[in-house]
Amino acid sequence: MSGILPLRLEGVSFAAGGRTIIEPLDLTLEAGASTIILGANGAGKSVLMRLMHGLLAPSTGRVAWRTEGPRRRQAMVFQRPVLLRRSALANVVYALDAAGVPVGQQARLAREALQEVGLAYAAGRPARVLSGGEQQRLALARAWALHPEVLFLDEPTANLDPGAAREIEAVIKAFDVAGTKIVMSTHNLGQARRLGDEVIFLHQGRVAERAPIEKFFPRPVSPEAAAFIKGELPWA
């Protein structure tokens, strides 16, 4: 293995505006297994992923990849994709160009990525007039083109109808099959079961539980996770 994984978080915490969002935690993410980050709203899922991805700097501790310069080996797909006012194809080309891919290869790689997510028909269309599901698939194509080792997904289907969500899940599966490590937050427990191998359960900025998916759902160990699964929030 010459990859950037494992990713180690050592004593990482994050506070903003006088409020602690992530309590000091140690975590290691290995290659392979797809990791699902679960937790109630405000548990710190999005912040944790942004710390891992490098969009936020930790208040304490450090985020360490196995090798340096990981920026181009990891990608992130957000709840609401931000697409540029240009064609779908040009959006993917932009990402490739930003990643330093030689100009001669950009168009070919971009077309392959659109093909992969089932958007080849929309290559020439302006990205911002695509439907919500198509926009999210385009965001996935933008990530696919970079062939990242790690893909972070922050509630990628939260704004989509079930049909569009299934298409997104199919693409995420394809990343997994292609060897990309998936780290995804979601509110959809069915989706967590379908896509995940292990669960990290966050509660009020702490890792309350980390378990393989086949253990987590039938027999959660922590009371917070048990309550979450039952749909009962512990503070209600």
Add this chain to the structure above:
Amino acid sequence: MLDAVVSGLRLVATLDLRLWEIVGLSLAVSLSAVAFATLIGLPVGAAIAVGRFPGRQAVVVMLNALMGLPPVVVGLFVYLLLSRAGPLGELGLLFTPPAMVIAQTILVLPIIAALARQAVEDSWREYEEQLRSLGVDGVRGALTVLWDIRFSLLTAVLAGLGRASAEVGAVMIVGGNIDGVTRVMTTTIALETSRGDLPLALGLGMVLIAIVLALNAAAQIIKDAAQRRYG
């Protein structure tokens, strides 16, 4: 009064050569000034919007305040700069159209830069995470946003053009309102009104308003088309 309006319309309709020379020079001066101010103002505005540097807040306040620069003060400043004894006196630009372009560029630059700064900053909030995730930051991010909202920035450019085409003070001072050389629409209107030649003043006034209207209409059409096309 009515006679003056009719005569003014006749001047416009008969394509009075003298009148059209004045209109042509006005457009040439103001459009050049806006072009220069756009080339400088958009990147400067974007840089301030995206940049994080000490004193940034003060720069923003200063830039916004400069939007209200009085044209006569800009005219005076450029006059001093270009007058024979001034630092740029050697160039011999005073009382020439280039001097007027310089004055109007200075006048319009803060308007375009300040409005661009606001527009880019608003959009940057939306784009920043995504662009940083793609490994884009700083200059490239600013240029990306600038290009992505280019149709919205038309409004900033139009505001600058409105200012340039409407002002009298700066072009009067640095141009000197010399007949056939530096006489533009606004200075002519001011002069002819004080001399009592109302038809010419009114005719020019109508042309000035028509041009401003046409440019704004064209920009609106472009913006709407872009909105439909690109979302």
